[in-house]
Amino acid sequence: MRYTKTAAHPPVVSLNHLSWSYGDQQILDNLNAHIQSGVFTAILGPNGSGKTTLLHLIMKHLTPEKHCVYLHTKDIRTCAAREIARMVASVPQQTATGYTFSVYEMVMMGRYPHLRRFQAEGERDREVVRSALEKTETWQLQDKLIHEISGGELQRVVIARAIAQEPDVLALDEPTSHLDPRHQIAVLSLVRRLIREEGMSVLCVLHDLNAAMQYSDHVLLLDGGRIVQSGTAQEVLTAEHIETVYGFSTSIISTASGRSFIVPAEEQYCEPTA
Amino acid sequence: MKHIPAAAMLVVLILLLIATVLISVTLGAAHISIRHTVSILLSRVFPGLLEEGIRSSHVHIIMQLRIPRILTALFVGAGLAVSGTVFQAVFRNPMADPFILGISSGAALGVAVGLITGFSTIISLTWGSSIAAFAGGVGATLAIYLLAGRSTGVNTLLLAGIAMNFMLSSVMSLLLYFNRENLESVIYWNMGSLSSANWEGLSVLIPVVLLGTIGMMLFTRELNALTVGDETARSVGIPIHTVRIIVLMLATVTTSAGVAVSGTIGFVGLIIPHIVRLLIGPNHRILLPCAALCGACFVAICDALARSLMPPSEIPVGIITALAGAPYFIYLLKRRGRNVL
Ligand SMILES: Nc1ncnc2c1ncn2[C@@H]1O[C@H](COP(=O)(O)OP(=O)(O)O)[C@@H](O)[C@H]1O
Ligand SMILES: [Mg+2]
Numbered sequence: 001m002r003y004t005k006t007a008a009h010p011p012v013v014s015l016n017h018l019s020w021s022y023g024d025q026q027i028l029d030n031l032n033a034h035i036q037s038g039v040f041t042a043i044l045g046p047n048g049s050g051k052t053t054l055l056h057l058i059m060k061h062l063t064p065e066k067h068c069v070y071l072h073t074k075d076i077r078t079c080a081a082r083e084i085a086r087m088v089a090s091v092p093q094q095t096a097t098g099y100t101f102s103v104y105e106m107v108m109m110g111r112y113p114h115l116r117r118f119q120a121e122g123e124r125d126r127e128v129v130r131s132a133l134e135k136t137e138t139w140q141l142q143d144k145l146i147h148e149i150s151g152g153e154l155q156r157v158v159i160a161r162a163i164a165q166e167p168d169v170l171a172l173d174e175p176t177s178h179l180d181p182r183h184q185i186a187v188l189s190l191v192r193r194l195i196r197e198e199g200m201s202v203l204c205v206l207h208d209l210n211a212a213m214q215y216s217d218h219v220l221l222l223d224g225g226r227i228v229q230s231g232t233a234q235e236v237l238t239a240e241h242i243e244t245v246y247g248f249s250t251s252i253i254s255t256a257s258g259r260s261f262i263v264p265a266e267e268q269y270c271e272p273t274a
Numbered sequence: 275m276k277h278i279p280a281a282a283m284l285v286v287l288i289l290l291l292i293a294t295v296l297i298s299v300t301l302g303a304a305h306i307s308i309r310h311t312v313s314i315l316l317s318r319v320f321p322g323l324l325e326e327g328i329r330s331s332h333v334h335i336i337m338q339l340r341i342p343r344i345l346t347a348l349f350v351g352a353g354l355a356v357s358g359t360v361f362q363a364v365f366r367n368p369m370a371d372p373f374i375l376g377i378s379s380g381a382a383l384g385v386a387v388g389l390i391t392g393f394s395t396i397i398s399l400t401w402g403s404s405i406a407a408f409a410g411g412v413g414a415t416l417a418i419y420l421l422a423g424r425s426t427g428v429n430t431l432l433l434a435g436i437a438m439n440f441m442l443s444s445v446m447s448l449l450l451y452f453n454r455e456n457l458e459s460v461i462y463w464n465m466g467s468l469s470s471a472n473w474e475g476l477s478v479l480i481p482v483v484l485l486g487t488i489g490m491m492l493f494t495r496e497l498n499a500l501t502v503g504d505e506t507a508r509s510v511g512i513p514i515h516t517v518r519i520i521v522l523m524l525a526t527v528t529t530s531a532g533v534a535v536s537g538t539i540g541f542v543g544l545i546i547p548h549i550v551r552l553l554i555g556p557n558h559r560i561l562l563p564c565a566a567l568c569g570a571c572f573v574a575i576c577d578a579l580a581r582s583l584m585p586p587s588e589i590p591v592g593i594i595t596a597l598a599g600a601p602y603f604i605y606l607l608k609r610r611g612r613n614v615l
Contacts, residue, residue, distance in 0.1 A: 061508050085511025096366075096503035100556055106506075109499050113511035117492060146502075158506075165510060 012037045012169050012201045013058055013088075014070040020053055020062065027053050029225040035218075037168070040195055040202045042212040042233070045222030046246055051205045052093065054222070055171050058203070059088050072168075085113035089162035093173040093205075095154060103149065103157050104142040107132055110164030132163040136190060152183035159190065163198075170194065172204040176211065184208070188215045209262045213237055221245060237262060278553050280560035287567035291348075294571050298347075298578040299340050303586060306332050315341075338472070346471035346479060347577045347591070348570040350532035351542055353483040355569020356562055357525035358543020359550075360490050363497045363558065364518050365422075367431055369606055371544035372529040375431070376438030377414045378538040381530035382464055383442050383449075384410020389460070390453050404478045404534040411530035414438060415522050466539035466592020468577050475535040486528030487566055493521050494558040501556060539592045541599020542569055548606065 011034035020028040028050045035041050043051045056062040057069055060076050069076040071087050079087075089110070101109075110132070111125045133139040136156040141149055146157065155175060162170055170191065176184040188211055194200045206212045212219055212233055219236040221229035223245045229236040239250050242262065249265040299311050306314075310328050314336045317324035324333075354372065361370040361377075372378050388394035388406025395402060422434040450460060463470070490497075496517045499507040507514050532539070546569040547561070554560055573591065576598070580591040 059508070080511075081508075081513040082511040085509065090505070090509040092505035092509065095505060101498070101502060105498075105557065106502065109495075109502070109506065109510050112495055112499065115495070161506070162509070 010037075010072065011035055011070075012072060013203070015058075016068050016070070018054075018057065018064055018068040020050070020057060020064065027225050028057070031227050033220060033227060033230060035169070035201060035203055037201045038195060038199050039217040040192065040204065040215055041218045041220065042216035043203065043205045043220050043222060044207075044209065044212055044236075049222040050225045051222055052173055055090065055173055055203070055205065058169075058171060059090055060084055082113040085165055085167070087167055088169045088171055089165040089167035091155070091158050091162050091170065091172040091175055093177075095158050100145045100147060102142065103138060103144050103146060103160075104129065104133070106146050106157055107138075107142075107160045107164050110161040113165060128166060129160075129164050132160040135163060135194070136160040137186075151178050152180065152186070155179060155183070155187060156190070159187070163194065167200070169201045169203060172202065174205050174207060177207060184211065191215070209237055209242065213260055213262060234260065239265075277555040280554055280564070283550075283554050283560070283564050284567070287564060287571065290571050291567055294574045294578075295344055295348075298344055298574055298581075299336065301578050301582050302335070302340060304332065304335050306336065311336055342473050342476055343468050343471040343577070344574055345476055346468050346535055347574040349476070349479050349483045350468070350536050350539060351546075351569040351571070351573025352566040353479075353486065353528040353532045353569075354539065354542040354573070355546035355550075355565040356487050356490055357529045358569075359547035359558070359562060359565045360497065360521050360525040361543065362547055363501045364522055365431055366501060366503070368548055369432060369544065369603065371541070372411075372525065373538060373540035373543060374439075374603070375414075375418050375435035376442055377411050377418070377526055377529055378533050378540070379439055379442040379446070380414025380417075381407040381411035381526075381533035382538050383446050384408070384413075384530070385534055386446060386449055386460060386464075390449060398474075400474050400478050400534075404482070404531055407530040407534035408527050411526045411533070412523065414442065415526040419519075419522060462590065463537040465590035466537040466595070467588075467590040468536050468580075469588060471535065479531050479535050482531035483528055486524050486531070487562070489524040490521055490528075491559075491562055493517060494562065497521065497558040498556070501558075537590075537592060539573065540596050541603065542573055542595055544606075545599050545602050546572055548602075 013035035015031045015033045018028060018031040019026065031054070043054065045051050053062065057064045060079065060081070064076065066077050067075060071079060071084065076084065107129050108121060108125065111121060111128065115121065115125070130139070133142055136159050138153065138156050138160050141153060141157065146154060149157065155178070159175070172191070175187050179187060191202050191204065192215060195202055204216070216233050219229070219231065219233050220227050221236050221241060228245060229241050239252055242248070242250050250262050251265050253261045253263055255261070296308065300306060300308050310325065310332065313323060313325045314328060314333050318337070358371045361372060361375065362368055384406040385394070385403050387410070388402055393402060394406055418434055418438060422431040446464070496507070496512050499510055499512055500514065500517070504514055529543070547565050550565045550568050551561060554564055573595070576594040577591045580589045580594050583589060
């Protein structure tokens with residue numbers, strides 16, 4: 001019998017005819033997809049195509065219809081918030097930092113879904129937090145206050161908090177959009193390492209098509225609330241698909257080492273004014 | 275700024291509390307020495323300890339007037355400070371406070387309606403007024419939460435609070451206008467005064483404030499995460515809407531119990547949490563108990579001033595707290611652009 005990956009690893013998240021409307025404005029229209037475990041799934045699509053809404057539905061921040069979203073084999077409608085937080089940890093688009101908690105306290109908050117109301121944080125919780133701080137290279141920041149650190153550092157701290165939740169799935173919403181190039185690479189490499197070393201599954205909204213090309217195993221391309229393409233990065237990110245969805249023409253350039261890069265086609269450029 | 279260790283802060287506050295009680299119990303028209311006072315207090319527990327020569331009128335003054343009044347000040351202050359802390363965490367706004375948002379006015383209106391309609395006398399005046407206050411407070415909190423709960427702007431919330439206060443105080447004025455015979459006592463009570471404190475009022479106030487505070491203490495982790503942000507709180511598995519409603523209701527009932535016995539004592543829930551947070555940091559596990567102790571001392575001290583600044587007449591304690599609190603509010607408003615939390 002042929003060994004198939006799907007059979008060995010049932011999907012961590014399944015979407016069945018998932019739709020969502022705000023009032024009478026339809027945002028998501030009949031999505032069907034299986035997010036495989038242990039892979040990097042990128043969610044791409046223009047602004048307003050419903051990517052953030054999709055992530056909210058997968059964590060029940062918005063409550064979907066019955067039988068539309070499954071975590072492992074369980075209908076998300078039947079899961080309590082804490083139970084979901086042990087399966088999916090989110091790295092939101094923006095993290096407010098109103099009050100002056102320390103980095104360590106912030107990451108310890110990730111232990112919430114594992115602690116009962118009267119249970120104090122124990123040795124194992126401190127161990128998990130220490131390891132999350134080390135993996136994200138934020139160990140040396142632990143006593144700093146979260147409003148005192150840079151955007152790139154904060155993003156790593158938020159990821160550390162998510163790791164401390166020991167989730168099966170990490171759901172990141174544009175984790176690199178406020179970061180300089182070095183930190184963008186650092187964050188995405190960290191995420192890849194978590195897949196490799198921890199066996200986590202990653203669901204990541206990205207705007208950078210090249211980042212999706214380099215880092216993702218699977219791409220869901222959204223447009224107007226529908227999944228218009230689903231497949232490997234090479235299959236989905238073709239000049240034709242990009243033209244259709246984003247409305248601009250591109251060339252795909254392959255390097256000698258076999259990597260592909262997406263660049264805007266010649267006619268997109270204007271002469272810089274002198 | 276470096277924060278003070280929680281244990282040190284607790285010790286200081288407990289000492290301050292003891293000092294406040296001892297000093298304010300000796301204040302008043304009748305001169306009763308500390309020694310006699312302590313003797314009277316100890317004799318409640320060990321009846322043999324009552325010294326010879328203490329007048330029974332003095333025993334009455336201490337046990338029926340001063341002690342109930344001080345206890346009322348302590349529990350009202352503790353309840354207001356803890357509630358203010360919770361309001362600030364839930365609305366993530368350093369200017370949220372039951373008084374400024376009109377919650378206290380809602381409770382006060384409840385009490386006034388209860389008195390005028392005679393509802394409050396059905397059961398007992400104390401319980402009737404308290405229940406009427408809970409109803410008014412809960413109504414005001416729900417209205418504020420629906421008006422401004424989802425928006426994160428400081429301004430929306432404050433404007434909603436101002437609107438609420440305007441509306442409730444005009445309804446209150448209208449009620450008083452048509453019930454002029456009750457005018458003076460209700461106005462006096464509404465300004466915030468502890469002068470009618472008694473054991474019967476305490477029999478409602480103490481359990482409600484204790485249970486409310488313990489209830490809010492059960493949610494310290496949730497409050498911490500909520501103060502960082504809704505996204506963080508949701509992400510770690512907190513059902514934010516449910517938790518917010520529960521803690522707001524606990525805070526509202528705690529505040530309203532205070533309003534029922536002492537009217538609207540303003541700004542305690544604003545100043546105390548803010549100062550305590552500056553001193554010991556934002557962790558609610560220590561913030562809530564410290565705020566409770568600090569609020570208790572603050573109201574007891576203000577009431578001691580209210581009783582002794584202009585003898586023989588007495589100033590409503592709400593005026594004293596407002597004199598301290600309003601400038602602080604303006605100061606907060608001015609530095610809002612910076613990191614006020
Ligand atoms: N709370 C909301 N109420 C109404 N409409 C919303 C709300 N949040 C998002 N939308 C709308 O839903 C659409 C999809 O938004 P979103 O999922 O954030 O898109 P993306 O993340 O892909 O940019 C947008 O048109 C947006 O205006
Ligand atoms: Mg988005």
